[in-house]
Amino acid sequence: MRWSALMVAVQSGDERAYDRLLREILPLLRGIALARLRDAAEAEDAIQDALLTLHRVRATYDPARPFTPWMAAIAERRALDRGRSRGRRAAREVKVEAAEHIPSPAAPEAERGLARAELRAAIGALPVSQQTALKLAKIEELSLMEASARSGLSVGALKVATHRAMRNLRKRLGALDATSCRPRS
Amino acid sequence: MQTEELIAQLSSGLTPVRRLPGPWILAVRWLVVAIAVIALATAAFGLRRDLAARLADSSDLRQMIAAGLAGVLAAISALQLSFPDRSANWGLLPIPATGFWVGDLGWGCLRDLIESGFDRMNLETSVPCLAFILGFGLPLSLAMALLVRRAAPVRSLPVALLGGLAAASLTNVGMMMMHPVDAAATVLAWHGLGVLITVGGSALLGPRVMGSP
Incomplete structure (x- = not known):
């Protein structure tokens, strides 16, 4: 309810409300990202993606509806995308066991x-x-x-x-x- | 960059935004555009002369109702899904009507082929038919793209597919009202191709449109 009120203030351009809201939801975003991604660095990137998306689509929030599902849906999707792209990157990577023998740069x-x-x-x-x-x-x-x-x-x-x-x-x-x-x- | 820094950067210089109307209002707006496009096309090309007779034929009337219903339901579904917190089940809404419509179209095509043979596969009459379908579908697809462009890039592909389906279905209704050629197998096949191109094009371009700020 309080987050919803903060989000309404955000839609009217209140910077302080935005800063407060984003800091308050950060633990929840972190929880969602860590549930999907084991790697902490990947999870942190997913949180940043979610924050950027949330910022872009802040006009789609309807104050008549609860804030948490709206935010959680965005965070879930960005964590899933991050997981998929990590999977694709891993598939492209080739383990080079001899890498340790490569001489270090000059x-x-x-x-x-x-x-x-x-x-x-x-x-x-x-x-x-x-x-x-x-x-x-x-x-x-x-x-x-x-x-x-x-x-x-x-x-x-x-x-x-x-x-x-x-x-x-x-x-x-x-x-x-x-x-x-x-x-x- | 640290997440806390990102938060500070996002909140500094925050600009007010106008709240997006709900999906129902957006769906009504799109339907108004669709009706206007059909009305304009009717004014320009006129209704087919044998429309009353064709509507008396239950199969044509059935197909027109199924296509119209599929279009309206696909539009509602696309616009609901363009909001991040709406249930994914909205995606199922147009499936029964679309299944019936496409199945009926396919069955009609097959029946016509069996009755008339491949001789009626005439490309000359079919290419203008396809151009007509795409010319009709384009403004409807663009109107849908405009409505969902500010939506969340959360379910971009389903939204684009359903938006394309909505445009293609109502295009089909317009075609059935105006197109002078009989519902021969060729025409029905081109209808199907037109639908595929409209839906495929939307699926390909839609996510890009939704990615724009």
């Missing part, structure tokens, strides 16, 4: 760690839509259709966001290259 561990931290910071500085597009299209290597269904962004918007994210990253990391005191090869 760069020293410390330098690679620094580059990773820089990349992470650069991704973190991107707008949320670009982060989402990058994560789904480039890191998880989902098809545009899958990424669109997962994020609630259109295929066109995803393409634009991915392109902008890559351009921003290049710009940011290129700028770091130019200004960094650390020499690069």
